[in-house]
Amino acid sequence: MIFNTHTHLNDLQVEDIEALIKNAIDNNVTHMAVVGSDYNTSLKALEIAKSHDNIYAVCGLHPSDSEQFVGNSDIFLDLINDSKTVGIGEIGLDYHYENTNKEKQKYYFETFLKYACNIKKPVIIHCRDAYLDTYELLEKYHKNLDGIILHCYSGSVEMMQRFLKLGCYISIAGTVTFKNAKEIKEVVKYVPLDRLLVETDDPYLTPVPYRGHQNQPAYVTFVVSEIAKIKEMTFDEVANITFTNALKVFHL
Numbered sequence: 001m002i003f004n005t006h007t008h009l010n011d012l013q014v015e016d017i018e019a020l021i022k023n024a025i026d027n028n029v030t031h032m033a034v035v036g037s038d039y040n041t042s043l044k045a046l047e048i049a050k051s052h053d054n055i056y057a058v059c060g061l062h063p064s065d066s067e068q069f070v071g072n073s074d075i076f077l078d079l080i081n082d083s084k085t086v087g088i089g090e091i092g093l094d095y096h097y098e099n100t101n102k103e104k105q106k107y108y109f110e111t112f113l114k115y116a117c118n119i120k121k122p123v124i125i126h127c128r129d130a131y132l133d134t135y136e137l138l139e140k141y142h143k144n145l146d147g148i149i150l151h152c153y154s155g156s157v158e159m160m161q162r163f164l165k166l167g168c169y170i171s172i173a174g175t176v177t178f179k180n181a182k183e184i185k186e187v188v189k190y191v192p193l194d195r196l197l198v199e200t201d202d203p204y205l206t207p208v209p210y211r212g213h214q215n216q217p218a219y220v221t222f223v224v225s226e227i228a229k230i231k232e233m234t235f236d237e238v239a240n241i242t243f244t245n246a247l248k249v250f251h252l
């Protein structure tokens with residue numbers, strides 16, 4: 001069995017969602033976390049989770065969405081507190097685009113970290129071109145956090161070593177299958193087995209050999225295969241260890 005820890009099925013039409021879940025299960029991807037990026041997508045993630053066994057929700061405010069957010073973020077608390085919500089995310093920092101409002105991103109990142117400290121559910125971190133600031137805030141809160149997942153990790157091995165000391169899990173996405181993904185392949189080589197998770201981040205970031213097509217939860221099998229190759233393990237060994245890790249971090 002495989003646990004895909006990060007899918008955005010909630011970004012798709014209902015008819016497609018059911019077909020993709022079926023295809024995932026047919027490929028032994030039995031468990032998934034559907035991740036929200038704002039209020040509406042978090043709500044939809046929870047709806048999907050509530051209507052399927054072994055599918056769980058992660059609710060939060062993505063850094064890029066936080067820039068447009070108006071109102072009181074406490075509206076997320078009902079979603080976050082739901083028993084089918086296993087984590088808080090995706091939250092974090094994304095400095096990739098010019099003119100990002102770093103202060104606003106940091107404000108909401110910190111707000112959700114505080115929720116996580118109170119509610120005691122793990123945080124799912126989106127971090128792009130902002131590893132140092134992300135590290136600083138996680139360092140500040142990690143002692144009171146219940147678990148930290150760095151989703152679609154794309155940083156260096158050195159940075160990973162620092163995050164591991166904070167207790168972070170490293171979630172690997174389809175980008176590891178890309179030919180030029182030297183750094184991520186290095187990360188996979190060195191990440192301890194008890195901190196490793198797998199995901200697709202679908203419908204984005206389609207792995208090889210389906211580049212050019214829409215990504216889907218079942219394709220996490222290509223991530224597992226690539227990791228198995230790099231770590232010189234069997235497919236089943238990687239599937240089993242990442243499954244066990246996901247159950248542990250999500251308290252399932």
Ligand SMILES: [Zn+2]
Pocket residue numbers: 006008035090201
């Ligand atoms: Zn995502």
